[in-house]
Amino acid sequence: MISTKDVSMRFGGLTAVSDLNIEIQKNEIVGLIGPNGAGKTTAFNTITGVYKPTEGRVIFKGRDITGQKPHAITRLGIARTFQNIRLWKDMDVLENVLVACHLRMDVGVAASTLHLPGYRAKERRSREFAMSLLESVGLADQAREAATSLPYGKQRRLEIVRALATEPALLLLDEPAAGMNPQESLELMDFIGSIRDRYDLTILLIEHHMQVVMGVCSRMYVLDYGVTIAHGTPDEIRRDPKVIEAYLGVD
């Protein structure tokens, strides 16, 4: 599904990610873990086109997408969430999802403004789709509330729903459990597993705390100072001395 070939990202003298080689098969849930500042988010940003990697290539569905614009990459089927929630604050919950639906509506400014019949039909479908997504996470009742008035956990869910509205094949989740208590984290991981099945997704998720994702991931990559220090199944990772060392330094 997706692979990175020797991707490196340097900012001036600082190498945030070096020689990243990730490979994920369809319908896998893979974790990208590591201490703070390990380069996880930077890795996301190189995959989603926010940064153009200094070196290396990103291959998605057999296609080289290195250096493409973020919106073009989203169109190809990669969607993401953000570590520090980035909802549109002056819009309500439903509108937040509808903006993400716009991508698949394929209407221009003219058809949209003139409310042409084709546009009306698409708009109706988008609304139905958006509402069904919101229902699936229990946010349908709050569709008309301001997005940023939701409690923190629901905002995270809304971000995931918004990403799903772009109808991705690959979903990148940046610390989805940040700020949640252990119980909420567990529920969230169940939820992630369930959306993978329902929407036929492949998921790569960043997590700071290894324990949170052990249950849901089939494999994981461990970054430290931009370098991939280990990769394998949760059990292998748990026993890996390098991982233990990296984490002991932090936790």
Place this chain on the structure above:
Amino acid sequence: MELSTFFQQLTNALSLGSLYALIAIGYTMVYGILRLINFAHGDVFMLGAYFAFYAATSLAMPWWVAFIVAIGLTAMFGMGLERVAYRPLRDSPKISVMISAIGASFLIENVGIVVFGGRPKSFPSIPLFDTVVHLGPVSVLSVSLFIPVITAAILVALLWIVNGTKTGLAMRAVSTDLDAARLMAIDVNRTISMTFGIGSLLAGLGGIMWTMKYPQLNPLMGVMPGLKCFIAAVIGGIGNIPGAVLGGFLLGVLEIMIVAFLPELTGYRDAFAFVLLIVVLLVKPSGLLGKHQAVKV
């Protein structure tokens, strides 16, 4: 073009560039610390010139007293401006702060028209600055020789303040991270006030020197120099003091030289700065000496 004409123009260019540099420093310091284009900076420059004018004429002060008083008043005005128009908006969206800055600029200009009158005034001649000096084949006004020296002295002094004093350290800290600086017990308000004070002081000085060189005052005299000097600051790399000086010089030299060599472009003179600005923004948005700042995601 003859060699003497060339040197003549070069002297003009250097003194204009030095003036631009003086004003550009104020922009760059304020932007460096608050990420704000102080649209009213050019109007503060205008005020400096008028303060000096009234001190020297209505109050009949000796010119050097008038200058010191005017520069002091301009600095205080700048600090007051920050207090009234910018401080209340420190946590507001950037657009609001910019609108406030534009509002302040229009307010000062129009109060200027009401109070000083719309008709231009001419500054009484001061022999020290108004003498023609002959340097070989080149003859220039003495003020044109003073200006670059003053700018150079200011630059040295500022670099010392910013890099060598506690106030300068505080300025750099606030500029890097305002909240962190506050946590480190830096008096952020005082530091920002100081920055505005110094920037406005330089604008006042620049305004006075400007009227020595071009002895006409009018309430809108700050608009064009203000815009151009902001552009100079951007060209040099905004937030960077030597950059502002470099940008000021580049702009001054470019304006004078293009008109000197291509007289048919004279009518377009005021557009050069903007063209240069756009080129710089496209090729190297961080300016010649600026550091590139990536957007954090």
Place this chain on the structure above:
Amino acid sequence: MKIKRNTLLSLAGIALLVGAIAVADATLGRFSVRILNLSAIYIVLALSLNLLNGFTGLFSLGHAGFMAVGAYVSALLTMSPAQKDMNFFLEPIVPFLRDLQLPFPLALLAAGACAGLVAVVIGVPALRLRDDYLAIATLGFAEIIRVLITNAQSLTNGAQGLKAITKYSTTWVVWSVAALSVAFMLALVRSSYGRTMKAVRDDEVAAEAMGVNVFKVKSTSFVISSFMAGVGGALLGHMITTIDPKMFTLTLTFNILLIVVLGGNGSITGSVIGAIVVTVLMEALRFLDMPMNFLFIKTDGLPGLRMVIFSILLMIVVLYRQRGLMGNKEFNWDDFLGIFRRKGASGAGGRS
């Protein structure tokens, strides 16, 4: 039932407005009609700036430049060759343009189209910039446009400007354009495309990540806004019948910005109300600038005092009520009737 009631109310409201304009046009003096029509033109201009500033989050200070383009294009296209010859006494107009004469509606469209075209050229480089850099770059472009107009003697008649432009901006023309602009803006901002604009305004990075082609949305907004500014500029030219490059400075942009901020950034209703309030005030306070001869007291007037008042007004709004009159809300009958209901309930006074 409720929706039907509101539709009926809206229709009644529109009919009332049309009637009011007709009565005003027929009964008011020339000076008052001029203010009325100027309000309509400022509605168009304020909406166009609000589209950028309030709905797409692009802070542009180049509006005067696009207005200049529109005003010149439409003025030149509607003038007869004879009129042009009279204007261009310093240097003759280029022959092609001399003989080109279009009917007013086409010229108006051409004015918008040319302004939009200029926006395409400017937007490609400028829209890569953010916030204050965009503001200063657009301001720079507007200045460049002005300098070009001043110097293109045989195309624009340079600093002399154009005189005796035909007065096409009648009450019905300007108000129709204003109504069309309001309808267009309402349809745009409520559409899916309008939502993506607001997303770009609120968080560009998130918008881009959700598949919004941020650059394209910004460009579209910029071009539409410039089109409207061009049309507004053209209407202005056909109203005051003389134009010159000095008209189109930052001060003009400032006036429009004042309207948008006063009415509420991101509110169409706000821009409409703001345009009318500011235009009326602007004319009502004109006496401040003029020499006065009141009873036996003569003053020379204080030029600039009017703008002092407007600058203070703008600063008060930005400092104390950033949302302006309407915030980013729109007029709707439920809220409107709600005010009266509450007033009735709480007796005299109520909400002010």
